[in-house]
Structures are given as structure tokens and as C-alpha cells.
Amino acid sequence: MTLLEIKDLTVGFDTEDGLVHAVRGVSLDLAEGEILALCGESGCGKSVTGMSIPRLLPPDSTRLSGSIRLDGRELTGLPEAELRRVRGKDVSVVFQEPMTSLNPSFTVGYQIGEVLRRHEKLSWKAARARAVDLLRLVGIPAPERRINEYPHQLSGGMRQRVVIAIAVACSPRVLIADEPTTALDVTIQAGVLDVFRDLRDRLGTAIILITHDLGVVADIADRAVVMYAGRAVEQAPVGELFARPRHPYTLGLMKALPTAAAAGADGRLRLAEIPGMLPSSLSDPAACLFHDRCPRAKDDCVTAVPELAASGPGHLAACFYPLEDGSR
């Protein structure tokens, strides 16, 4: 069942230099209980796409168009007061830095309880009992004791678990996690990814995981959307995406990883580079934005925008000359 449906989302920001095109017509959907990865490099628009859903964007400078439907209900036109009820209750967010998401002057129990009192109208006593359950759910040992502690008393991994506990306190339909393990060590990351998997398995929470890390995508996501310069250039079930990437950018990313190093003609290990740079976000040409870095580009890539088109089971790629099987 489709839970969230985004159609032709376009987000721009007014700046001194002009209109910055952050997201350029992205469409995607998210099923119940699905873990969808939004991946790509800095400036690809993955975070802005994610933050458009609860509209956590600067209100004065943002120009947003397109449609975002949660359970059939349009979110884009909702007034701020209505959106506030959506945030935390239907859609909640986990950010990269747990220390900036938590208030240093309140105990962990208070901060979880606050959400429950606000959205669920629980009493303090009931909220506290539920907070203990939530801390247990996210794998924090001795939750009865931890609940009285302040954020600075917890390690980075434990803080991120607390942030997740707050985010899922009201059983949101959609959890948006923006680089949730990027600030954590790998041995801690593994445990936090387990928490997300567990939430999906036990509560059926649908998760949008925003990440630059293809290892994380391979580990946890069901499906992935690869973004480049504000556009979704490819989407597919994760197994399919890694086995048969269709978009030259996706393949370029996979081959640029240090794990993909291959010996060159002189026997030295080398990484495949993607030549050139990201195009300016200040212009919005009717072209494939990857064309000047793409080894397969031809004339039409410079004059028309390739739309996402089917190229395998559940597999879409926005490329006039997609890669064939066996390109990896």
C-alpha cells in the first residue's frame, strides 16, 4: 500500500545570487513498512526532498511546488498550525547530530515525555512509563536509570537512540532519518541501523533514510532513489540497483568507492573518477544535468531532460542511453 506519494516536487530557495534550484521535479512513493534510501552526494537535494515532507524549510525564502500526499492527504497546502500536528505525530525526523537535536538542560525522560504529552495528551506518569518502554525499544540498557540522565551523560550512540525514541514516541507513519549514523563510529552505526530495522519489523514504521553511504544503503534499504543535482536519476529495489545500475552516474558512484579499486594498466590500484563538477544550482537548463561528466552523453542529452523510464522490474532510470546488463 502506498503511504506517501510525492509528485513533481520542486523546491527553490531565494538567495542573494538568485533562485537556487535545490529539487527539480522529484517523484517517488513510499509503501507502508518500507525502508527507502534517498542517496547521493552533497548538493543532490536528498535532504531538501526529505525535509519538504514535514516542511522543515525556511518559510520566507522557500518556493515549493508539486504534491506530497500522506495517506491521500495533501500536505503541501496545509497551514502551519495543521502541519505542526503532522510533525512528530504522522511524520517525524531524526537528524545527523544527536547533540543538537536534544536539549542539554532537560533529562532524557522529560524530552520523550514532552512529545507524548503534547501529541497523545498523556499524564506525566503515563508518559514516563511509556518513555521507559521506548528507551528499551531502541536498545538502551537500564532504561529506568537512563531516563533521569541528561544528554551529556550519554555517549553519541546512546544519544542518537534517544533521538530515535523521541521520533517514534507517537508511532509516526513515516520516519525521516537524515544521515542518522554519519556522526557515529562504525561499530556504533551497526547497532543504530539495527534499531531502524527493528522499528520497521515491529511497528511497521516506513522509513526514508537519507544517506551518502552506499554501504548503509546496501545494508538496510529495500529500495533506493539516487539523486543528482536536484533530480532523481534512478530508483530501484536495492538488489536490482547494485546488480544492474542503469544510470551512468549511479555506476560512477559505485566505481568511485575505495572498495571498488581496480589495478590499472601499470598494475597500480586506481579508483574510477567522475570527471568535472556538479553543475550550478542557479540555472535550470532543459538538459540532462550529468551530461558534461557522462561518458555516454550524446547531442540530445544537452537539449532535453530525460524522464524516469522503466528499465527493469521496479527499476526506473532517467537516461537516454542507460547502461545494459553486465555494466558493473
Next chain:
Amino acid sequence: MILRVDNLVKHYGAGRGAVVHAADGVSLEIAQGEVLGLVGESGSGKSTVGKCVLRLTEPTSGTIELDGRDITHLSRRALRPLRRDVHMVFQDPYSSLNPRFTIEQIVAEPLRRHGVAKGGEVSRRVTAMMERVGLPRQMLARFPHELSGGQRQRVGLARALILEPKLVVADEPVSALDVSVQASVLNLITDLQRDMGFSCLFITHDLSVVRFLADRIAVMYLGEIVETGPTDQIFAEPRHPYTQALLSAAPVPDPVEQRQRRRVVLGGEIPSPLDPPPGCRFHTRCPLAQDVCRTAVPALRDPYGGRHTVACHLVTDEKIPDATAAH
């Protein structure tokens, strides 16, 4: 040996008599032209070791030998000529370049400071170095804020290498870069290293990066080296349970393989360096810990030869522990 660090200890006072054990008895060697990857998670002490090697921080005890010369207690003045031989590349190219200097001034600064070149010779060498790191000459007149992250890191490399140092200490030089930019900077570092022949202490948390460019690896945990060895060996046959955990926790970008891997799940948290556990410092999280691990400190030993050393009581002449089978 270009660098020999012996029994390096660095303790920081943390007030009220408390002591941060940042590095405790670290020994390592780097041969001419060798790249040593120093790997560890936050708080392992890897950056502290790098700073001590450069004498950017004063070691509490131990010795640091650079090209056969003990530099541990040299005065600032006596160190100055040696600063030509050792340079550092930092993680953050945004904060390690002076924003008020042009790229030309930044890259030329080591030449001027050490008085090795004057006038036209300076600009000749600067231009040649820019070319070597793949930056166009027109960029010399620009300021750091006008450059991308990858370009700034190339400037950092140019500055570090212009005096043709014997040793480069690189602390997470590619960690802030995107994958596609990281790939070209890593290729550049390996090319420069092979062409110029400098030795390198490459400090990182990223195992895939050291696997790509290091000849040997040293793994640190809570201020101590727990395992060292040739890169291929460490990846093929990690011996310390912590190394095994670290390798198994880093997700591989292949969903089929990643979802079949056996992971070592570490219990608890990295203990405080204010009060490191007795015995083996890893025992509080090690899935295989025995009584002996809680009391006796394991020494780095090389039980099978091949310069693959490990500090673990459970590694014996007959047996290598397997933490992935512990659950």
C-alpha cells in the same frame, strides 16, 4: 626507518587530578616510502599520535625518531630545520587554509619560511607543484573560499609537499569529501606518494580508504595499538577481536554480500579514557573475554611471523580467536 615511535605516552590533565590516557605505550615504525594506515574510532588516540610525531603536542614520555634522529626533546629552534622534512595534511581544508592568503601565498609559504627559494624560483616551484596536484595556474590568484572542497584539499597537498618532505602525516584527509571527489584525491595521493617517494602516516577511521592505499596498518583502541600488519593480511586474517569487529561492522556496498555477513556485535560503549579498564582495555566489550583479559595487560606479539603483531591473550601459537562466532 624514516619514523620510529617507541613507547609513546600522552596523558592530558583533565582537572582535579584526573588524567586522560590519550596514548599509552604506542610503538610504530614507518620505512622509507611506506604508507602506514593508523586506524581507529573516535577516542582511540590516533590523532594524538599524529600530533606527537609532529611535536604539535608534547609527548608525556617515549621517544620519536625521525630518520634516525631522536627529536623527542628538541627545542622549537632545533626543530625548525626538521620541519622541512615532515608535513601535515589536515581533514578540513576549510579551516586549515588561511582565508586571507591567496592560493599562491599559501603554497609558497613553506618555501619562504625555510628560505629554500627566492624570487622567480619560488613561483617556478609553486607553478610546478600546482600542476602536479592537478590545479590550473589561474587558481593561484584565488582565495580559499573560491575553491571547492576537493580543490582546497589539493592546495593542502601542494603546501605539504612543496618542500619534498620525507614524511607526511595525513589526518583524515579525505573524510570530509564526497565519494566522487574523494576518489580523485585518493588517486592523486597514491600517485604523488609513489612518484615523490615520501613516507606517510595516514590516520583514518575508514577501513576502505586504508585498504586502498596503505602498505601496513596499525589498529588503535583506547590509546593502544592492538594489531599491526601488512594491509592484505589484516583484511584477510584479522587476529584481534576488535579488528574483527571493526572489519565486520563496516557495511560493504553490495546488498547480497552485506546481508549474509556475520557481524561481531560489540556490547556496551567505548570506556572513558579517564579511567581505562585494567588488563586488556577491550575486555569490557570483547565477546570472547576470559578472566585473564580482565587482569593482565596483553603485549603485542608476532606469534606467526610476517610482521603481523597482535595484543590479545587469546591468540596462541595454535589458535586465533574468532569473534564472529561468539554469538
